[in-house]
Each structure stands twice: as structure tokens, then as C-alpha cells.
Amino acid sequence: MHRGHVVSQGPLSLAHVWQQPPRLLIVDAACPSWARVCSNLCEALQNFFSLACSLEGPTRVPLFSMYVVQSRHECILPFVQVKGNFVRLQACISELRLVPREGICQQKSCLNLAVQDGLQQFKQHSRHTMVSAAPSSPSVEITVLTCQPGKDIVKQLEGELQNTDMVSLRRLQVTEISKGDGPESVDSLWPSEAPAEELSTEECSILGTDIELQVIENDTVSIESFFKAWLQDSGTDQEHLHLLLPSRCFSSFSSARSEPMCLKCDLQERLLNPALLPGTAESPGGDFSYQMAPQSAASRYRLRVIKALESSGVCESVTYGLPFIIRPTSCWQLDWDELETNQQRFHALCHSLQRNNLCLRYRATTVTLITTLGR
Structure with a gap:
């Protein structure tokens, strides 16, 4: 399955994600x-x-x-x-x-x-x-x-x-x-x-x-x-992340329009934050928010694409923070046709980026992400 790797350039909170079952x-x-x-x-x-x-x-x-x-x-x-x-x-x-x-x-x-x-x-x-x-x-x-x-x-x-x-x-x-x-x-x-x-x-x-x-x-x-x-969070009550891309990226899927195309995705931790381990000097409340909060539509991340970059041209020294994996959402509240269409578009984007050795840079109000999809 295609998936995206996300590296943050600032603090990223998963406060709305953690709703683990017994x-x-x-x-x-x-x-x-x-x-x-x-x-x-x-x-x-x-x-x-x-x-x-x-x-x-x-x-x-x-x-x-x-x-x-x-x-x-x-x-x-x-x-x-x-x-x-x-x-x-x-x-x-x-x-x-x-x-x-x-x-x-x-x-x-x-x-x-x-x-x-x-x-x-x-x-x-x-x-x-x-x-x-x-x-x-x-x-x-x-x-x-x-x-x-x-x-x-x-x-x-x-x-x-x-x-x-x-x-x-x-x-x-x-x-x-x-x-x-x-x-x-x-x-x-x-x-x-x-x-x-x-x-x-x-x-x-x-x-x-x-x-x-x-x-x-x-x-x-x-x-x-x-x-x-x-x-790891496995909840499917709602999608965690909306990726907003220019609609021309999906011209074969929909008619021409000016508003951005929205890919609905789920986030998954790639690594546990070492600050969560007992005996570590760093406090979990420092660079990463772990406060529990109720899920709501307003709590979803909305990331808008800035540009496509050549993967070989991105220096690892400009990225820091914990990596995450992006997957097409499996939210049960979406109907089957929407889930299937969203997954097809996500995989098409991954295939295109992988074939051209590109990664995407997104911007949000509190976080900037560099995303490498399809790896």
C-alpha cells in the first residue's frame, strides 16, 4: 500500500487522535x-x-x-x-x-x-x-x-x-x-x-x-x-488530516474547478517519542502536546500544498521532529464510494511523486511539513 512519510518542522499535536479502545x-x-x-x-x-x-x-x-x-x-x-x-x-x-x-x-x-x-x-x-x-x-x-x-x-x-x-x-x-x-x-x-x-x-x-x-x-x-x-492510534471515527492540493493534479478525476482538491488521510506514528519513556530528562509537555481532547471537525489538520520539490534536493538538516505515516483514511463515517475515490486519488498522487522522485511541501497555520509519498 502506498503511504506518505511526514517530517515536521515544528510541534505537531495528536491531542485529537488518541481514542484507544479497551x-x-x-x-x-x-x-x-x-x-x-x-x-x-x-x-x-x-x-x-x-x-x-x-x-x-x-x-x-x-x-x-x-x-x-x-x-x-x-x-x-x-x-x-x-x-x-x-x-x-x-x-x-x-x-x-x-x-x-x-x-x-x-x-x-x-x-x-x-x-x-x-x-x-x-x-x-x-x-x-x-x-x-x-x-x-x-x-x-x-x-x-x-x-x-x-x-x-x-x-x-x-x-x-x-x-x-x-x-x-x-x-x-x-x-x-x-x-x-x-x-x-x-x-x-x-x-x-x-x-x-x-x-x-x-x-x-x-x-x-x-x-x-x-x-x-x-x-x-x-x-x-x-x-x-x-x-498506535487505530481509530476510524474521523479522518485525522486533510491534504489540500490544486485541483489540476486530479484533472482526470473531476471537472476543472478552482477550489483545491482535498485528500482525507489518517496519521500514524512512525516512532514513539523518547520523551514519553520513564526516566528521560525531557518533559512530554515540551515540544509535543499529549493532552487528551475530544475529537471534532475543527480539530482536523488542514495542510495546503506549497510546492513540489525534488527529493534529492531536500536536506535532512532542515527537517526535525517525529516522523509520521500518512494513509488514505478508513473513517467509517464516509460512504464506500467516497472512501474508494479518496484512496484511488491518494495512490495516484503517490505513484506520480514516486515516479518523478518528488516530495511535497505543505503549510498549515502552526506547522510546516515536508511529505514524501509513495515510499
Whole structure:
């Protein structure tokens, strides 16, 4: 996918971006390969939470809960706040290490029961929160982590959750930890020898499912990187950024007009600000604003193109600040035709800039950006 890299020449605030959902992790330990995954998973979780619990600024993972599924489903951690709660989360990880590693093969999985129970627990937690404190996010993201073939789990959940109330579910994702290389005696216990792969768009349409499938490697770094993606904003309630370009750039898409063409985009951090890490001398309130604020139409960035520059002519010494990635928006409030048109125009711009080795310079009221698209 084409995407743009943004480097700021001044302070850039993401105050309106951070609206992270609660997370529910369901660990499928009911397979023979659980013994090969357990240590890597626990180490990755410990590394992730040691970072997530101590980051300054707005909470990037507000609530977390965990279920383990073997012969039955069990909640080993109800929804708890993540920030400043490392001791509680570490105790949960220690309990996960004690789950029997021989695995339990069974005809019928309890994953759907864990999803249903998790949704019910979240509803109860939300009602309690609304009474005792400020309301939290109205929906939860559920991740099913499994060693079994991901396609089979997706189809299974698709059939078993048809009559389940999904109002409070923001997203359901199945993450398959691939087998990798190992002894034949272990591999032979797998119910399917087909290589791990993701569901195609056509297959998802046939299944009529909104369940996402992702495959990751069975090593600590890969699993930890998967969890660290939770620290990035994934909200689709509104687009984050409007790029305003001369309409002649898209003459093939629309009739001639004087007003600028608007590309609606989302921002994604490329790096975590080191000032957010514990023990750093720099305060997060210095060059980068991390104050939480409600999203509104007025809070979107509007950047107008100044000129196109040759990429080779831009000296890195004139750019500073944290880099961001620009993507075409996936805001659910836009209709499908507008999303598709916006994405086509974004990709066309990226292709043109990449082919001509150009980058774009934009200007806003408080920030000037140099954007390299299509790299």
C-alpha cells in the first residue's frame, strides 16, 4: 500500500487522535503446539506491558482483560487499567505461564464462549464505570491468539457467533502464530498441513464476516511487535488530516474547478517519542502536546500544498521532529464510494511523486511539513 512519510518542522499535536479502545485477549491453549508458544508469548507480553504501563501522556491501552481457553474458558484477568498497573499484569502473565503445556485436543472449541463471556464482562464493566466515573469507550477490540490454522478458527467463530449481540464489539481479530520449523513429531499433531495464509477479500465476502485474520511468526520479537501496534492510534471515527492540493493534479478525476482538491488521510506514528519513556530528562509537555481532547471537525489538520520539490534536493538538516505515516483514511463515517475515490486519488498522487522522485511541501497555520509519498 502506498503511504506518505511526514517530517515536521515544528510541534505537531495528536491531542485529537488518541481514542484507544479497551483490549480483550483470548489465548487459545487447546492445541499441542501451545508448549512451543507459551514462553515466547509470556516474554512478549511482559516486555510490552513494561512499556505500556509506564508511558507518559494519554493512555494508549486504557483497559485490558485476558481469557485462556483449553477444555473450558477461564478469565484470568478481568478488565483493569493498564497505566501504572504493571504488578497486576505481571501476576496475570505468571498465571499464564502455569497453563499446562501439553495442550488439550478437543472436538469442540470454547473460543466462541470466551468471546461471548468477554463481551458480557465488558458491558458490565461499562455500566459500573458510567455510575462511578467518567464513561469509557463504548466498544472493545477482541484478539484471539491461536496456534491452530487461522482460517479454520475464523470460519468456526463466524458460524458460532451469528446470533451473538455484537453492539459493543469494535473489532474481532484472529491472530495465528505460525508453526515455523520444528520436530516432525510436533508438526504431525496439527490438524491441517496447509501453509498459513490470510483470508482473501473474496473469501471474507463469501463468509460474510467482519473477522480479521493475521499471521505472525512464533518468536518473541514478532509477537511483541504485534502487541506494540496497540500503542498506535487505530481509530476510524474521523479522518485525522486533510491534504489540500490544486485541483489540476486530479484533472482526470473531476471537472476543472478552482477550489483545491482535498485528500482525507489518517496519521500514524512512525516512532514513539523518547520523551514519553520513564526516566528521560525531557518533559512530554515540551515540544509535543499529549493532552487528551475530544475529537471534532475543527480539530482536523488542514495542510495546503506549497510546492513540489525534488527529493534529492531536500536536506535532512532542515527537517526535525517525529516522523509520521500518512494513509488514505478508513473513517467509517464516509460512504464506500467516497472512501474508494479518496484512496484511488491518494495512490495516484503517490505513484506520480514516486515516479518523478518528488516530495511535497505543505503549510498549515502552526506547522510546516515536508511529505514524501509513495515510499
